[in-house]
Amino acid sequence: MDFALLHPDPDDAGWLRPVSPSAALAQRLHPIEREIQERRRHSVELVDSFEPFMDISAQDPPTTHAITVLEGSTRINAAIDVATAECRTEVLTVQPGGGRSEDILSKGLERGKAVVDRGVSIRTLYQHTVRHHQGTFAYAERLASGVEIRTLEELVERMLIFDQTVAFIPAKDDRTAALELRHPGLISYLTRVFEQLWQRATPLLEEIQYDPTPAGISGVQRSIAQLLVEGHVDDSIARRLGMNVRTCRAHIAKLNATLGSNSRAQLGYLIALSGILDSDS
Incomplete structure (x- = not known):
């Protein structure tokens, strides 16, 4: 019964009639083959659909994590x-x-x-x-x-x-x-x-050639003066010039003493007035 080799007799409901094994097999295989053919057709459609994209990717170099x-x-x-x-x-x-x-x-x-x-x-x-x-x-x-x-x-x-x-x-x-x-x-x-x-x-082993500056002002102090005029605070100046904040403030104190400044605002004015940032100084 599971293989459909027997089926009810239409003339006598109490009996079962045998079915040819080849006929029973064909009956069982038919839906399977139909499903296989449908899947094959679908697979061909997928290949055709993806083929243009495969051609594009084949032309690209191997991808890396940029x-x-x-x-x-x-x-x-x-x-x-x-x-x-x-x-x-x-x-x-x-x-x-x-x-x-x-x-x-x-x-x-x-x-x-x-x-x-x-x-x-x-x-x-x-x-x-x-x-x-x-x-x-x-x-x-x-x-x-x-x-x-x-x-x-x-x-x-x-x-x-x-x-x-x-x-x-x-x-x-x-x-x-x-x-x-x-x-x-x-x-x-x-x-x-x-x-x-x-x-x-x-x-590293050569001496640094700073542009000439007014007496008493070093090349480092000139760089600090430039950053002060641009509005940078002590922490920012120290970080940009690769020094600690204490050293930076010591240079600023020397600038104050050299230019005769008593405040940060006055120092900026005196730096501009002194001409130490002029390119031809």
């Missing part, structure tokens, strides 16, 4: 370690701020030596304030064979570029998040920014 957000120092350092291990030609780094702690320099030395020992070159930009930090000079001497260090008064935020294929920049001011960039256009743009800064920078 921008990846890295949260937390553990994940950031892990990604940088991977990029460092895969680097084969050159590392470009921008490191704003003053001198680093012994622990940071020690870790940087370990990572730097691993890179330099593979024949990879490193170019690093610091701010002028590291010139007063002995630890930075010791770090440079330990990596002298494969590392070039130059300094500028002001720098953009921290940046690392490996082989011009992957870059890392901060995503938050407190540096608890970073962006890992792999888009060729972004990498090319950041590399050009680095090269422009590099051309303006002074090698």
